[in-house]
Amino acid sequence: MNPEIAALRETVAGLHRELTRNNLVAWTAGNVSARVPGQDLMVIKPSGVDYDDLTADTMVVCDLDGTVVDGGSPSSDTAAHAYVYRAMPEVGGVVHTHSGYATAWAARGEAIPCWLTAQADEFGGEIPIGPFALIGGDDIGKGIVGTLSGHRSPAVLMRNHGVFTIGRTARAAVKAAVMCEDVARTAHLARALGPPLPIAPADIDALHDRYQNVYGQRPSSG
Ligand SMILES: [Zn+2]
Numbered sequence: 106m107n108p109e110i111a112a113l114r115e116t117v118a119g120l121h122r123e124l125t126r127n128n129l130v131a132w133t134a135g136n137v138s139a140r141v142p143g144q145d146l147m148v149i150k151p152s153g154v155d156y157d158d159l160t161a162d163t164m165v166v167c168d169l170d171g172t173v174v175d176g177g178s179p180s181s182d183t184a185a186h187a188y189v190y191r192a193m194p195e196v197g198g199v200v201h202t203h204s205g206y207a208t209a210w211a212a213r214g215e216a217i218p219c220w221l222t223a224q225a226d227e228f229g230g231e232i233p234i235g236p237f238a239l240i241g242g243d244d245i246g247k248g249i250v251g252t253l254s255g256h257r258s259p260a261v262l263m264r265n266h267g268v269f270t271i272g273r274t275a276r277a278a279v280k281a282a283v284m285c286e287d288v289a290r291t292a293h294l295a296r297a298l299g300p301p302l303p304i305a306p307a308d309i310d311a312l313h314d315r316y317q318n319v320y321g322q323r324p325s326s327g
Contacts, residue, residue, distance in 0.1 A: 110175075113139050113148045114161035120200075120279050121150060121159045127283045129204040130156070136180040139275035140190050140197045145169045147190055152178045181240060188246020189271060193254070198275030200282040203267035206289035207232075211262035217292050220301040224288045225309040226316035229257025232285060237264045245269075257313060260285040 165176035238244035272278035
């Protein structure tokens with residue numbers, strides 16, 4: 106087996122444990138994928154397998170049309186992941202969850218305003234809403250790409266559905282999914298207390314620039 110794909114299978118299987126560890130998923134909902142660098146392939150979660158049974162061997166390799174190359178039945182969201190990889194060459198990882206607080210905002214069709222410095226850091230402003238789209242064809246993928254292209258946010262709240270995040274790596278996309286839920290929860294709690302205070306756009310810009318370009322050891326890998 107190609108050693109790069111074997112390593113990505115391990116990585117993607119391991120990242121699924123972050124979804125459960127961070128309480129982002131119920132039952133078998135949610136999925137992580139990673140692009141195979143330099144090849145028109147991706148590694149993605151199998152469909153309907155219990156999180157406890159996800160191993161490197163159960164991960165599915167698909168081409169960027171969503172056709173299985175190696176493995177069993179892939180996630181039912183495979184078409185959306187494939188669409189994103191085809192349309193956004195800079196994206197190396199995609200994550201989908203129905204995490205509770207973020208999906209509550211999606212149910213209202215309401216973008217999360219930037220009321221927190223941590224949100225400015227990671228998302229560079231509001232976390233946007235994507236269109237309502239039915240699963241199956243390219244509609245979800247189109248909604249994700251249409252919303253996130255040219256947007257600073259690596260997360261989109263697909264209306265009445267849930268969260269899709271992108272990253273240069275699958276790990277970065279998982280981090281964005283964890284941070285999106287954390288921000289959505291705190292923003293909800295803040296608003297329950299009364300009107301939250303806005304952050305000046307110039308301060309959001311400064312926070313985002315510092316976090317993305319200065320903070321940490323390897324900010325691009327999260
Ligand atoms: Zn979903």
